[in-house]
Amino acid sequence: MRHRRPHSSDRHQPRRTHWRRDAAAPRSAPDGAAILYGWHTVKAALENPARRIRRLYATANAARRLAEDGVALAHEPEVVRPDVIARHLGPDAVHNGLLAEADPLPSPELEEIEPVGIVLVLDQITDPHNVGAILRTAAAFAVKAVVTTARHSPEATGVLAKSASGALEYVPMVTVQNLARALAALRERGYCLVGLDSTGERDLREANLRAPLALVLGAEGKGLRQLTRASCDEVARLELPGRMKTLNVSNATALALYVASERES
Numbered sequence: 001m002r003h004r005r006p007h008s009s010d011r012h013q014p015r016r017t018h019w020r021r022d023a024a025a026p027r028s029a030p031d032g033a034a035i036l037y038g039w040h041t042v043k044a045a046l047e048n049p050a051r052r053i054r055r056l057y058a059t060a061n062a063a064r065r066l067a068e069d070g071v072a073l074a075h076e077p078e079v080v081r082p083d084v085i086a087r088h089l090g091p092d093a094v095h096n097g098l099l100a101e102a103d104p105l106p107s108p109e110l111e112e113i114e115p116v117g118i119v120l121v122l123d124q125i126t127d128p129h130n131v132g133a134i135l136r137t138a139a140a141f142a143v144k145a146v147v148t149t150a151r152h153s154p155e156a157t158g159v160l161a162k163s164a165s166g167a168l169e170y171v172p173m174v175t176v177q178n179l180a181r182a183l184a185a186l187r188e189r190g191y192c193l194v195g196l197d198s199t200g201e202r203d204l205r206e207a208n209l210r211a212p213l214a215l216v217l218g219a220e221g222k223g224l225r226q227l228t229r230a231s232c233d234e235v236a237r238l239e240l241p242g243r244m245k246t247l248n249v250s251n252a253t254a255l256a257l258y259v260a261s262e263r264e265s
Contacts, residue, residue: 034104034157037089039065039096044166046071051169052103057085062097093162104156105168107175110182113145115189118260121147121216123179123228125249128154130220132163133250139167141257147174147182147214183231186214193232196256197223198246200237204256207236209263215256220249 033054036045043066045051058066058077066073085099113119120143125131131154138146153175154160161168176182183193194207195216216232218224229235238247238255247255 032104033101034155034161035089036100036102036157036161037085037093037095037098038162038165039098040166041161041164041168042098042100043069043071044169045100045102046073048169051105053100054103055101057088057099059085059097066098089158105173108145108172110147110174110176110185111189113172113174115191115212117142117144117211118213118215118257119143119145119147119186119191120253121179121183121186121193121214122149122153123216123218123224124149124152124222125217125219126152126154127220128158128160129163130248130250132160132165132167134217134253135160135164135167135171135173137250137254137257139164139170141261143171143257145172145174147176147179147186149179150175150177180227180231183214183216183228187233195224195229195232195235196238196252197229197235198237199223200235202234202236203239204236204259205239205263207234209260213260215253215260217249217253217256 036042039062042056046053046066053074056073056075056077057080059082060079063077063079066077082097085095085097086093088099089095118141120134120138122131122134125134131148135146156168156173187193189212191212191214192208192210193214193216194204194209195218196204197218216224216228218228224235238252240247
């Protein structure tokens with residue numbers, strides 16, 4: 001059999017991985033890895049020097065696009081068909097031809113966050129779509145950190161990472177064991193603690209929003225828990241002009257951050 005001599009340009013082509021059509025691809029994170037998929041999510045992770053990528057899958061088009069954008073890769077992607085990536089994630093995931101297995105980012109300590117600007121505190125918001133959208137909004141408003149609890153919070157992987165659209169790489173996520181103690185620690189560091197709830201005493205635009213500011217957000221339906229509410233300096237509401245008086249928590253976060261940013265400027 002005649003063997004083709006490798007062309008010089010072959011060295012620059014991503015390695016192609018062949019999968020058996022009947023191979024069962026894993027749907028869970030191996031060894032605690034974060035599963036990241038989607039163009040913006042994976043590209044931001046690849047560009048983050050603090051993020052260690054264990055394995056990268058890409059379609060031929062996505063691999064070419066990464067090269068055209070000048071994204072530096074620690075190792076070559078495994079080039080696969082789109083359906084192979086879909087089998088890793090499920091049929092409803094919009095992966096844009098990219099899937100990465102990565103080490104989770106470390107959670108900084110609360111004391112490591114400089115007491116300036118705004119932080120967000122999430123009181124048992126469990127929907128990964130909402131938390132991801134909140135992170136994306138936080139990145140847009142230059143929020144210094146998002147504080148969540150170790151329990152009753154989604155992991156920073158999969159759907160949350162996709163909904164955050166790369167914001168996981170830009171906004172530190174601080175994980176605490178006890179939210180009431182974390183709020184007390186924030187107050188000791190000079191933060192003004194303002195809870196956001198539809199039953200708040202006054203409109204957020206009239207509240208004391210001095211920096212450093214911690215905006216405390218409760219889960220949809222339940223709102224702020226009693227102890228969380230009692231830990232805040234005040235609880236405010238978003239006064240809305242229409243017949244609908246409440247918003248999805250991620251939309252409410254965006255509006256609250258706009259109000260707070262306007263007050264700061």
